[in-house]
Amino acid sequence: MLSIKDLRTTVGNRKVLDGLSLQVPAGEVHAIMGPNGSGKSTLAYTLAGRPGYEVTGGSVSYRGQDLLALEPEARAQRGLFLGFQYPVEIPGVNNVYLLKAALNAARKQRGLPEVDAFEFLTLVREKMKIMQMDESFLSRGVNEGFSGGEKKRNEILQMLVLEPSLALLDETDSGLDIDALKVVANGVNTLRSPERAIVLVTHYQRLLDYIKPDRVHVLARGKIIRSGGPELAQELEARGYDWLLTDAA
Amino acid sequence: MSALPVSLPTPRDENWKYANLRGLSRARFDPSPPPSAETLARVTAALPAPIDGFERFVIIDGFIASDASGVKQSGNPPTTSSSTIGTIEADRYFLELNRRLRSETLRLEVARHQKRAVEVIVVSLGTSHPAIEVALSEGAELSLIERHVPISTDTVITNLAVSAIVGPHARLELSRIAQTGAKTQHVETIELHLAEGSTTKVIQLTTGGAVSRTTAFVDHAGRESTLEWHAAALGEGTQSHDAYVRVAHSAPGAKTLQQFRGIASGRSRVSFNGHMRVDATSPNAQSDQSLKCLLAGPEAEADVRPQLEIYTDAVKASHGATVGKLDPDMLFYLLSRGIPEESASSLLKWAFVSDVIRRLSTPALRADIEHSLERVLPGAVAARSGT
Numbered sequence: 040m041l042s043i044k045d046l047r048t049t050v051g052n053r054k055v056l057d058g059l060s061l062q063v064p065a066g067e068v069h070a071i072m073g074p075n076g077s078g079k080s081t082l083a084y085t086l087a088g089r090p091g092y093e094v095t096g097g098s099v100s101y102r103g104q105d106l107l108a109l110e111p112e113a114r115a116q117r118g119l120f121l122g123f124q125y126p127v128e129i130p131g132v133n134n135v136y137l138l139k140a141a142l143n144a145a146r147k148q149r150g151l152p153e154v155d156a157f158e159f160l161t162l163v164r165e166k167m168k169i170m171q172m173d174e175s176f177l178s179r180g181v182n183e184g185f186s187g188g189e190k191k192r193n194e195i196l197q198m199l200v201l202e203p204s205l206a207l208l209d210e211t212d213s214g215l216d217i218d219a220l221k222v223v224a225n226g227v228n229t230l231r232s233p234e235r236a237i238v239l240v241t242h243y244q245r246l247l248d249y250i251k252p253d254r255v256h257v258l259a260r261g262k263i264i265r266s267g268g269p270e271l272a273q274e275l276e277a278r279g280y281d282w283l284l285t286d287a288a
Numbered sequence: 289m290s291a292l293p294v295s296l297p298t299p300r301d302e303n304w305k306y307a308n309l310r311g312l313s314r315a316r317f318d319p320s321p322p323p324s325a326e327t328l329a330r331v332t333a334a335l336p337a338p339i340d341g342f343e344r345f346v347i348i349d350g351f352i353a354s355d356a357s358g359v360k361q362s363g364n365p366p367t368t369s370s371s372t373i374g375t376i377e378a379d380r381y382f383l384e385l386n387r388r389l390r391s392e393t394l395r396l397e398v399a400r401h402q403k404r405a406v407e408v409i410v411v412s413l414g415t416s417h418p419a420i421e422v423a424l425s426e427g428a429e430l431s432l433i434e435r436h437v438p439i440s441t442d443t444v445i446t447n448l449a450v451s452a453i454v455g456p457h458a459r460l461e462l463s464r465i466a467q468t469g470a471k472t473q474h475v476e477t478i479e480l481h482l483a484e485g486s487t488t489k490v491i492q493l494t495t496g497g498a499v500s501r502t503t504a505f506v507d508h509a510g511r512e513s514t515l516e517w518h519a520a521a522l523g524e525g526t527q528s529h530d531a532y533v534r535v536a537h538s539a540p541g542a543k544t545l546q547q548f549r550g551i552a553s554g555r556s557r558v559s560f561n562g563h564m565r566v567d568a569t570s571p572n573a574q575s576d577q578s579l580k581c582l583l584a585g586p587e588a589e590a591d592v593r594p595q596l597e598i599y600t601d602a603v604k605a606s607h608g609a610t611v612g613k614l615d616p617d618m619l620f621y622l623l624s625r626g627i628p629e630e631s632a633s634s635l636l637k638w639a640f641v642s643d644v645i646r647r648l649s650t651p652a653l654r655a656d657i658e659h660s661l662e663r664v665l666p667g668a669v670a671a672r673s674g675t
Contacts, residue, residue, distance in 0.1 A: 087624050088623075088624075089620055089624075090616065090620065110623070110629075111620065111623040111624055112623045112624075112626050112627060112628055112629060112632075115623070115624055115625055115626035116626040120624075121624050123621070123624075126621070127615075127617045127618050127621045129618050129621065129622070129635075129636070129639055130639060130642075130643070131638060131639025131640070131642035131643065132622075132635050132636075132638070132639050137622070137625060137627075140625075140627055140631070141625035141626050141627060144625075144626035144627055144628065145626050148626075180639075181621075197625065201625075201626075
């Protein structure tokens with residue numbers, strides 16, 4: 040699904056990713072953990088194509104395609120979804136329109152007609168139930184006036200509607216209380232399937248109590264310095280990152 | 289009848305710095321003759337659908353195309369005498385020109401505690417000096433829609449004058465939609481006199497047209513009068529949209545909320561100069577200004593200028609003015625959802641002006657305007673309705 044080789048990214052003039060390599064097969068959930076400033080969000084933004092994140096080396100193959108050659112919107116239309124750590128508010132553009140426009144953009148790329156209005160609303164209502172969201176959210180501006188938790192639920196709602204092939208969730212757990220975390224985790228878990236890969240970027244192990252990863256990677260100083268099974272997350276929770284950083288040095 | 293023997297305002301005049309009057313510099317301003325029956329029929333067929341519950345008047349080249357009695361006043365009101373003409377301040381130049389050259393005046397009156405809803409369509413095919421005078425008696429209510437529609441694709445000059453006296457505790461909602469033709473030179477002067485306890489809401493949208501200039505004088509003459517002025521202007525190509533709005537708070541407790549949202553695309557120039565004056569005779573006045581412009585073209589220009597002139601300590605005043613580009617975070621968010629860049633930009637521009645558009649309280653008008661904005665901002669209607 041996703042094959043990253045020796046990826047190097049600068050932001051401004053600062054080197055952030057420095058030879059990062061990672062393989063994420065379809066059907067798996069991978070967690071990327073690491074200390075502050077290690078490059079976790081940079082990895083997510085680089086894969087999603089955010090301007091200002093300049094790739095200076097390496098390659099990224101997504102479903103056999105050169106991901107880096109695609110514009111951000113083309114990446115999304117081909118099934119890549121980024122769940123933002125800080126979802127932006129866009130007053131004046133309503134949620135339901137964004138959902139529908141995004142879904143239709145992906146359908147158009149696949150040569151499908153625009154979604155039928157009734158089917159669309161049925162789909163959205165079903166997903167909103169999973170996310171325990173009130174229908175009034177739909178008519179509001181994108182994330183306008185939402186609490187931190189509501190914004191994160193909205194990100195997952197979008198993901199459930201769009202059914203991406205590859206979901207990159209950047210610190211989706213940050214700012215969530217335990218009940219909201221369970222709802223968000225449940226939403227993510229409903230998306231698990233053999234055709235889909237999920238990459239969770241997180242600081243803490245607690246999200247992984249609810250979304251069981253197949254692999255855990257530690258990102259530090261711009262590269263993956265350790266990979267392992269779910270037990271690695273527990274070890275990090277117990278021991279922190281310093282021992283790994285010392286080993287890597 | 290001849291034009292004024294003084295020159296037009298120039299960029300050297302304080303409140304005309306950003307106005308583009310080059311297209312008017314050699315104009316003669318002689319008004320066009322009354323429309324022929326054939327013209328009348330042609331124009332009538334091209335007008336937008338009437339709005340339920342609103343009386344309709346149509347002004348073509350300054351003449352009122354209506355059989356309704358009691359609304360027309362032919363001829364000209366008193367003007368400044370020729371001996372003082374040379375001293376007319378630049379801001380009132382076009383108003384004076386209108387007073388001298390207007391053909392007819394549309395007079396709209398609302399009696400005490402009565403309500404009216406009126407739509408006035410203004411059409412220019414040549415050179416005209418349309419005039420609308422509004423008078424609301426005590427406790428009266430008027431919802432007035434003033435629409436300028438792009439019937440002509442030729443070079444057209446419109447010099448409009450609108451005046452309104454809003455009586456004690458009266459309510460005026462004035463929705464002004466200027467969607468003029470590509471070669472239109474549109475100049476207008478608005479005068480509002482607000483009596484005690486009155487409420488006035490102006491919603492103004494300017495699109496199309498080669499040049500537009502609004503000069504407005506608002507006087508809070510009565511205690512506790514309230515004004516909301518919401519304006520949006522969308523410039524494209526080489527268009528120039530400029531406004532100067534002067535609000536004088538002369539009586540205690542006067543309140544003004546002023547909001548402007550402009551988008552300058554292509555090589556256009558969009559500007560708004562909001563001048564708030566609070567006199568010593570207006571303690572406990574309140575003045576809030578929010579003026580924002582979006583630069584959406586590499587060669588576009590935007591100027592917003594909040595001015596506060598305060599002569600009392602007992603005042604609450606705030607102002608904010610920004611000129612910036614599309615928010616890159618918002619743009620990336622939409623792109624990351626697969627929305628094509630052009631649509632994403634349109635959506636964000638729509639979001640920027642929607643706070644003004646949503647103030648239009650007549651649903652049919654709002655829907656019509658949203659639909660018409662589709663040409664400038666594809667996706668606007670859908671963004672609003674979610675359809």
